[in-house]
Amino acid sequence: MKALAGIGIYLRTLTVAALLWAALSWKVGNPVLLPSPLAVAEGLWELALELELFENAAISLGRMLISLTLASLLAIPLGFWMGMSRLTENLVDPLIEGLRPISGIAWIPLALFIFGIGNALPIFIMTYAAFFPIVLGTVAGVHAVDRRLVNVARTMGVPPRTIVMRVVVPAAIPPLLVAIRLGTAAAWTAVVAAELIGAPSGLGYAIEWYRGLLMTPKVMAYIATIGVLGFACDALLRALNRKLTPWRLGLDEERSR
Amino acid sequence: MSRLATHPLVRAAILPILLIAIWQVAGMLVGPELKRMPTPSKVLTAAIDLIGSGDLPAAIGQSLTRVFGGFVVAALVAVPLGLVMGSSRTVERNLDPLIESFRPVAAIAVLPLAILWMGTGTAAAIFIVSYAAFFPLVINTIAGVKRVDRNLLQAAATMGLAKVTTLRTVVFPGALPSIGVGMRIALGVAWTAIIAAELAVGAKSGGGGSGGVGQMMFVFYAYSVELNRIVVCMIAVGVVAYLLDRGLRAVLSWGMPWAR
Numbered sequence: 001m002k003a004l005a006g007i008g009i010y011l012r013t014l015t016v017a018a019l020l021w022a023a024l025s026w027k028v029g030n031p032v033l034l035p036s037p038l039a040v041a042e043g044l045w046e047l048a049l050e051l052e053l054f055e056n057a058a059i060s061l062g063r064m065l066i067s068l069t070l071a072s073l074l075a076i077p078l079g080f081w082m083g084m085s086r087l088t089e090n091l092v093d094p095l096i097e098g099l100r101p102i103s104g105i106a107w108i109p110l111a112l113f114i115f116g117i118g119n120a121l122p123i124f125i126m127t128y129a130a131f132f133p134i135v136l137g138t139v140a141g142v143h144a145v146d147r148r149l150v151n152v153a154r155t156m157g158v159p160p161r162t163i164v165m166r167v168v169v170p171a172a173i174p175p176l177l178v179a180i181r182l183g184t185a186a187a188w189t190a191v192v193a194a195e196l197i198g199a200p201s202g203l204g205y206a207i208e209w210y211r212g213l214l215m216t217p218k219v220m221a222y223i224a225t226i227g228v229l230g231f232a233c234d235a236l237l238r239a240l241n242r243k244l245t246p247w248r249l250g251l252d253e254e255r256s257r
Numbered sequence: 258m259s260r261l262a263t264h265p266l267v268r269a270a271i272l273p274i275l276l277i278a279i280w281q282v283a284g285m286l287v288g289p290e291l292k293r294m295p296t297p298s299k300v301l302t303a304a305i306d307l308i309g310s311g312d313l314p315a316a317i318g319q320s321l322t323r324v325f326g327g328f329v330v331a332a333l334v335a336v337p338l339g340l341v342m343g344s345s346r347t348v349e350r351n352l353d354p355l356i357e358s359f360r361p362v363a364a365i366a367v368l369p370l371a372i373l374w375m376g377t378g379t380a381a382a383i384f385i386v387s388y389a390a391f392f393p394l395v396i397n398t399i400a401g402v403k404r405v406d407r408n409l410l411q412a413a414a415t416m417g418l419a420k421v422t423t424l425r426t427v428v429f430p431g432a433l434p435s436i437g438v439g440m441r442i443a444l445g446v447a448w449t450a451i452i453a454a455e456l457a458v459g460a461k462s463g464g465g466g467s468g469g470v471g472q473m474m475f476v477f478y479a480y481s482v483e484l485n486r487i488v489v490c491m492i493a494v495g496v497v498a499y500l501l502d503r504g505l506r507a508v509l510s511w512g513m514p515w516a517r
Contacts, residue, residue, distance in 0.1 A: 006350075013351050013353075090268040091269075095272050101494075101499040103449040103498070105365075105452050106491045106494040109475055110484065110491065112478055192366045193365040219370065224362075226361075227366075231361040
């Protein structure tokens with residue numbers, strides 16, 4: 001019942017916003033500058049019918065999946081290593097902190113030169129963007145593992161390898177999942193920029209393409225798609241977090257943004 | 258020697274210095290077909306050139322002006338809105354769907370619309386920056402208001418304080434630490450957004466003047482192919498991002514001693 005009321009308010013707010021938008025677009029009277037919500041819905045419908053929308057979305061999502069996998073494969077082992085060895089952390093952390101302020105987007109010109117226009121460029125940029133939140137989150141997660149648990153295991157003569165697998169890894173999983181969510185958000189922001197400038201396909205490319213043709217309804221339809229997919233990815237990961245780590249319910253939700 | 262080697266600062270320097278040395282040696286060993294490859298020494302020369310000629314400081318100045326402009330616009334809208342949304346459940350429930358609908362849309366995705374509406378100049382850049390900075394600001398302001406001590410609010414209500422006065426004298430100072438966190442996130446996001454916007458404008462408008470570090474980088478890529486200078490710009494982007502965060506942190510801790 002409460003959820004239903006929430007949905008009701010949600011729909012009411014968006015309806016009011018759409019009406020204001022429609023009124024404004026009627027007042028502006030220029031469909032290139034500000035098309036009406038109906039025109040955008042029509043554009044979205046056309047793109048969906050021609051399957052173009054799904055193709056571009058699949059391309060962007062596929063690139064993101066590859067990037068996230070690459071970033072996780074690099075960042076999670078490195079994060080565990082840094083979290084458990086002070087020496088490694090002292091050695092590697094300055095490098096990470098030195099590179100981190102250089103946003104993924106700032107790599108685009110150099111990466112364009114190295115990789116050219118194609119799949120490699122957005123994948124590189126997204127992997128780079130997702131790497132930092134994941135590695136830092138993993139390190140923080142390992143640091144947050146209760147020292148007493150590790151000491152207890154050690155006192156009982158559990159071998160170090162087993163301590164890592166049975167104590168450290170399970171305890172570090174909840175913050176790790178939050179880190180992956182942050183990495184996903186960072187990668188999804190970067191994909192649009194990377195595709196806008198340096199890819200021959202994907203959602204970012206499509207936005208720029210229709211802007212060039214002055215087909216604003218389709219530009220807006222693609223922008224909405226990016227928003228919806230970004231939201232859906234986040235909701236999916238959130239649900240996954242809840243499923244995998246029910247004991248941490250609500251603890252990290254607040255901190256994660 | 259062994260004590261020196263375990264000093265954190267010494268350890269911190271080992272890997273960066275090693276990598277820079279390898280990069281330099283690799284750059285000197287590669288064949289003539291890779292002569293464009295940047296090396297640390299060439300990057301240093303390029304940096305001296307770019308800073309000496311005043312081009313890089315000017316471009317950074319232009320980008321920073323836009324970031325501050327957009328940031329102020331975003332703060333002027335987001336902080337009051339967040340204060341109201343945080344203190345009134347009704348307002349929050351009704352406006353939250355709108356904010357949550359737009360939040361997943363990256364600022365750079367809105368750039369084509371901004372170019373359509375405002376051209377490729379400073380106005381579009383400021384629009385993108387304020388869009389990017391708006392969301393972290395408003396969300397952290399709301400969170401901050403909710404963390405204000407309930408006893409203080411009840412005391413204010415008991416003493417018959419007007420709503421606006423309560424907002425100004427109780428809620429706002431109480432929410433400030435959280436607003437500060439929002440400002441730090443927002444400033445970082447804003448700086449990334451301006452680089453992206455300038456890059457994209459440079460890429461799509463045929464280099465037609467909008468300036469800033471982002472466009473400068475794109476010109477070095479597309480027209481003169483000077484990779485060393487691109488690397489200088491990248492380092493500059495990183496240094497500015499770092500200094501912005503450090504500077505804002507210093508200002509916040511100086512201005513809000515109670516939140517340290």
